[in-house]
Amino acid sequence: MSFLTLDHLQKSYGPTKVVHDFSMNVEKGEFISFLGPSGCGKTTVLRMVAGFETPSAGRVMIGGQDVTRLRPNQRQIGMVFQAYALFPNLTVADNVGFGLKVAGVAKAERAGRVAEMLELIGLPQMGERYPYQLSGGQQQRVALARALAPRPRVLLLDEPLSALDAKIRVSLRNQIREIQQQLGITTIFVTHDQEEALSISDRIVVMHQGVADQTGTPRQIYNQPATDFVAGFVGTLNRFDADVVDAATGHVRIGRTDVLLNRPVKAGRITLAARPEGLVVGPHGIPAEVTGVEFLGSVQRLRARVGDKDVVLDRFNAPSVALPELNETIHISASDSTWLVLDAAG
Structure with missing residues (x-):
């Protein structure tokens, strides 16, 4: 049985339908990338999983639970955005521990978890610094640690690397994959960058005009494209x-x-x-x-x-x-x- 099920999701804004009957099953611990051009619906699907958008039709199931009508903070979801969205007036440690504090976790336990997360992202000595004292790559790692600190059931990543320069992007995407595998957390990663999707995913969903044109492993998507769009969008042809x-x-x-x-x-x-x-x-x-x-x-x-x-x-x-x-x-x-x-x- 799949851990995350997206069951015939649809999303319309007035007469405009941006997601058409989207379904997929994600196994526990899988790393799935939604790949496609701007406006294809990939971020809208992610936001429906997170609870920031309500489906016009369909269901979202996590661990056998129907979460379609639950608020984002009731879904046990961790999310990392393109913009780091760190609180500038809080230290790195306080940013990482923010979700734990809101959840009422005791101070001593919170401090231990924050230290664990900072170690995980390779910034154990940065806890007392403020976001403005960090590089872009370091800030994004802190955002990742903050999302992971409350032990979410699913991690959602919305174009988390697009604001970084090329060299840092490659390094950070590899670190994200290593952390995901280490924790075994079910992850959905949204990107328009085919190299990112091909390099770190277990499976890729190539989206086009609100539908999934093809779902498969990176090798299948690249070597055996199912549609003309997939063949032309993924790689040079x-x-x-x-x-x-x-x-x-x-x-x-x-x-x-x-x-x-x-x-x-x-x-x-x-x-x-x-x-x-x-x-x-x-x-x-x-x-x-x-x-x-x-x-x-x-x-x-x-x-x-x-x-x-x-x-x-x-x-x-x-x-x-x-x-x-x-x-x-x-x-x-x-x-x-x-x-x-x-x-x-x-």
């Missing part, structure tokens, strides 16, 4: 228009180059796609004119033009692998299992 020669065998033609997919496809004209790392340069394949070369250390990134389309190819760097010249013609190909078949080309 190269698209090729192809004419079907034999629908039964998947024999198609891109320009003048034959490609065999070894699986049935629809007759007519289709779109094939491949990730940058799925394309290779060789003696045979689709002719492409090199338009850009980037040396990224461990990776060589090649940009090329195929007909009227731009493509990107990533390959590992090796001393023996020379970089092509600009305007040079190369030939690119992919294995039959690498090609993704998208909707019919228009």
Whole structure:
């Protein structure tokens, strides 16, 4: 039985429906990311779980309890926002212990729990400082500790890293994942950053226009996208228009180059796609004119033009692998299992 159940949730504001019939089951201790562009409904779903929004229809169940009509402070939820929302007039220790104080936890027990939380986030000596004396990353860690201090049943994270610079984001997201695994707390993480979602999630829900386009592991979402939107939103995708020669065998033609997919496809004209790392340069394949070369250390990134389309190819760097010249013609190909078949080309 799932620990957190979102049962046919809907949310409308007047005539505008922002969440359409959203359902999912989350196991205890799972780390779930809601991934999607702005306005897709991911934060609205999170706020319905937290109790800040009331569903227009559907239920929220936690540990078998229907919490749909309970206030946020009755749900045993911990929440971390994009804005740190720390109390500027309270010390770090008092910020972390605020929820415990409101709950009436005795002072000695509160102090012990605060010390435990500060140790957990790696700031054991910072208790007497004030938020303005901390960096952005440190403030967000304090916000995380404050959310975890009352021992919530579910942790909700609403774009918690988007206000931080790139290097701190990577470090803090890894720390969040380590803490989540250490505590075994059921967590929902909202982000528009695909790299964040792919790197730390057990499962990802890709949302689009108020619905879950696909739910799956990071590998499934990236390697086996279920919709054209997911394929294009998660990672970089190269698209090729192809004419079907034999629908039964998947024999198609891109320009003048034959490609065999070894699986049935629809007759007519289709779109094939491949990730940058799925394309290779060789003696045979689709002719492409090199338009850009980037040396990224461990990776060589090649940009090329195929007909009227731009493509990107990533390959590992090796001393023996020379970089092509600009305007040079190369030939690119992919294995039959690498090609993704998208909707019919228009």
